[in-house]
Amino acid sequence: MKIMEDQPLQGLTTFRLPARARYFARVRDLEELREALAFARRGDRPVLILGGGSNTVLTRNFPGLVIRVELPGLERIDGDGEEPCLLRVGAGEDWPRLVERCLAQGLFGLENLAWIPGTAGAAPVQNIGAYGVELADRLQAVEALDRTTGELVHLDKQDCRFSYRSSLFKEDRLRDRYVITSIVLVLSKIPAPILTHTALKEELASISMGSGEVTPLEVSRAVRRLRRRKLPDPAELGNVGSFFRNPVVSATVYRDLKARFEGLVGYPEPSGDRVKLAAAWMIERLGWRGARRGSVGVHTEHALILVNHGTATGEEVMALAREIQRSVEETFGVTLEIEPAVY
Ligand code: FAD
Ligand code: NAP
Numbered sequence: 001m002k003i004m005e006d007q008p009l010q011g012l013t014t015f016r017l018p019a020r021a022r023y024f025a026r027v028r029d030l031e032e033l034r035e036a037l038a039f040a041r042r043g044d045r046p047v048l049i050l051g052g053g054s055n056t057v058l059t060r061n062f063p064g065l066v067i068r069v070e071l072p073g074l075e076r077i078d079g080d081g082e083e084p085c086l087l088r089v090g091a092g093e094d095w096p097r098l099v100e101r102c103l104a105q106g107l108f109g110l111e112n113l114a115w116i117p118g119t120a121g122a123a124p125v126q127n128i129g130a131y132g133v134e135l136a137d138r139l140q141a142v143e144a145l146d147r148t149t150g151e152l153v154h155l156d157k158q159d160c161r162f163s164y165r166s167s168l169f170k171e172d173r174l175r176d177r178y179v180i181t182s183i184v185l186v187l188s189k190i191p192a193p194i195l196t197h198t199a200l201k202e203e204l205a206s207i208s209m210g211s212g213e214v215t216p217l218e219v220s221r222a223v224r225r226l227r228r229r230k231l232p233d234p235a236e237l238g239n240v241g242s243f244f245r246n247p248v249v250s251a252t253v254y255r256d257l258k259a260r261f262e263g264l265v266g267y268p269e270p271s272g273d274r275v276k277l278a279a280a281w282m283i284e285r286l287g288w289r290g291a292r293r294g295s296v297g298v299h300t301e302h303a304l305i306l307v308n309h310g311t312a313t314g315e316e317v318m319a320l321a322r323e324i325q326r327s328v329e330e331t332f333g334v335t336l337e338i339e340p341a342v343y
């Protein structure tokens with residue numbers, strides 16, 4: 001494993017913000033990961049873990065060691081063809097490719113999560129979710145290197161404290177403790193499409209009304225079409241997906257807001273007493289969609305996504321984010337939390 005000095009990070013995150021790493025290493029196995037962490041410990045250097053960089057906002061040069069996790073691996077661990085299928089996936093595996101491979105092998109359950117950029121190792125960090133399914137629905141365990149003890153640990157789903165776009169790995173106190181090395185997914189050979197999400201249901205309406213059954217492959221294709229229509233391609237326009245998490249408020253607050261703002265979009269949480277508000281609706285209502293501040297902007301097709309029009313800096317991104325947060329707070333009295341990791 002090679003430790004490189006003064007490395008540019010711009011090409012390693014999908015926002016493509018300018019920043020450099022004092023030290024940088026790619027790790028392809030556990031031994032290299034341990035070596036890299038030992039290097040950081042010896043020099044008392046901070047560590048930043050990077051996967052595909054699609055949920056990371058860099059606002060400055062990083063003074064310590066950036067470790068890019070590239071651990072490979074895809075292994076059935078359920079014995080011979082049992083149901084459900086257990087799949088251990090190395091943290092460095094590309095998530096969209098993994099979903100494609102599973103579908104091709106007749107292993108179902110990830111189709112709603114198709115085309116989410118990034119690595120398998122980062123997926124538990126924010127409990128990735130889309131179109132009515134979240135990682136926690138399909139995950140059995142996480143394996144990680146505990147940086148406080150140097151031990152490899154096995155965390156069951158319950159240990160991961162998954163919630164809406166969050167987990168133990170995002171908690172302030174624990175954010176730097178674990179490096180995820182692999183995840184164990186629970187998949188099935190029996191198709192059971194989840195069509196609860198409004199836009200996905202509509203996209204597939206013609207199929208389900210016609211021939212009846214919708215297949216997992218059709219779901220993943222519909223997800224791809226929806227995403228292509230609305231989401232900016234990071235190769236063309238730097239972004240990290242949704243910049244803010246949808247806020248969850250009490251049913252009373254929702255009722256009050258709904259009475260004041262016609263058309264406000266909210267979805268009751270399964271528990272019934274809380275409602276998830278569509279942050280994009282509020283931001284759009286305040287006229288932010290398509291707005292620009294220099295090289296940073298709000299995507300023209302999606303008010304929840306901030307984009308880099310070319311030469312944006314982390315400071316500019318955060319300044320625009322704060323402006324949007326202030327205006328939503330002033331009008332709706334709701335706090336928007338930033339979803340990606342900000343360094
Ligand atoms: P990175 O950005 O590299 O890392 C994200 C965080 O995880 C950082 O804090 C990092 O330190 C930590 N991390 C990364 N790897 C590890 C590891 N091995 N161990 C411990 N910590 C680690 N997200 C959704 O939930 N749903 C979506 O539908 C969705 N759509 C998106 C669409 C676009 C166009 C884009 C650009 C992003 C989207 N995202 C979405 C966000 C992003 O794709 C996910 O959060 C993804 O899981 C990030 O993976 P990554 O490897 O790129 O993470
Ligand atoms: P959308 O279809 O315009 O819907 C807007 C919001 O309403 C979504 O955030 C979604 O919440 C919620 N919603 C819609 N139908 C729902 C239902 N039947 N029950 C409960 N909630 C419902 O959303 P979009 O922005 O185009 O994104 C589509 C999907 O991809 C969403 O699931 C979204 O989370 C995901 N996505 C995530 C990111 C990211 O970076 N985190 C980026 C792009 C897309 P949920 O967000 O809870 O699903």
